[in-house]
Amino acid sequence: MDGLERQKREEIIAHCLEMNRSGLNQGTSGNLSLRHGEGLLITPTALPYEGMQAEDIVFLHMDGRAEGRHRPSSEWRFHRDILRDKPEVNAVVHAHPTYCTILAIMNREIPPVHYMVAAAGGSTIPCAPYAIYGSEELSRNALAALKDRSACLLEHHGLIATGRSLPRAMWLAVEVEALARQYHGCLQIGEPRLLSEAQIAAVLAKFAGYGLAD
Numbered sequence: 001m002d003g004l005e006r007q008k009r010e011e012i013i014a015h016c017l018e019m020n021r022s023g024l025n026q027g028t029s030g031n032l033s034l035r036h037g038e039g040l041l042i043t044p045t046a047l048p049y050e051g052m053q054a055e056d057i058v059f060l061h062m063d064g065r066a067e068g069r070h071r072p073s074s075e076w077r078f079h080r081d082i083l084r085d086k087p088e089v090n091a092v093v094h095a096h097p098t099y100c101t102i103l104a105i106m107n108r109e110i111p112p113v114h115y116m117v118a119a120a121g122g123s124t125i126p127c128a129p130y131a132i133y134g135s136e137e138l139s140r141n142a143l144a145a146l147k148d149r150s151a152c153l154l155e156h157h158g159l160i161a162t163g164r165s166l167p168r169a170m171w172l173a174v175e176v177e178a179l180a181r182q183y184h185g186c187l188q189i190g191e192p193r194l195l196s197e198a199q200i201a202a203v204l205a206k207f208a209g210y211g212l213a214d
């Protein structure tokens with residue numbers, strides 16, 4: 001592996017460790033990928049992040065062939081499919097953050113309760129319908145939910161956040177978890193008032209000049 005590939009593998013591991021240290025994720029739940037050459041680098045399945053080495057990260061060709069000493073994450077399909085279908089995306093973060101997962105269990109999308117919902121590209125963070133983990137059906141459902149968005153919830157499962165880089169995708173994952181927590185808090189009091197489509201459109205236009213529109 002050359003220097004750039006090693007650097008990317010180490011970047012993935014650093015973000016996995018940070019994802020668990022910050023409380024965004026726990027245990028070996030979640031998985032990360034980063035576009036590399038004609039394929040992607042992805043975390044191995046079921047391997048604890050602590051002690052993970054650059055050599056443990058798996059290279060996946062776009063046809064699904066894996067290279068490495070471990071099997072790729074069980075969610076390689078949606079990582080591969082997102083990177084294949086969205087050329088502007090270079091990194092995919094999947095995690096099981098508590099508040100995103102609470103809403104996903106309740107099959108609730110995040111409505112425009114806060115202007116930061118627009119950080120994912122529109123007026124909602126959609127919730128993709130349930131399908132068993134690792135399945136083609138889950139990948140199809142996730143891709144449909146991500147059509148005009150850079151993040152979505154997965155019913156009875158968790159969160160996907162994407163970005164042009166790994167720090168960017170992780171930033172979005174943290175923002176969406178904050179939104180989920182805020183929305184969950186609002187629901188304890190009652191049904192929150194929502195921003196209008198026009199108000200969200202104005203935020204999207206403002207983000208475009210601010211480097212926040214994906």
Ligand code: 13P
Pocket residue numbers: 028029030031043044045046047072073074075133134
């Ligand atoms: P992997 O360990 O196979 O990446 O699976 C974890 C997970 O979160 C499945 O959705």
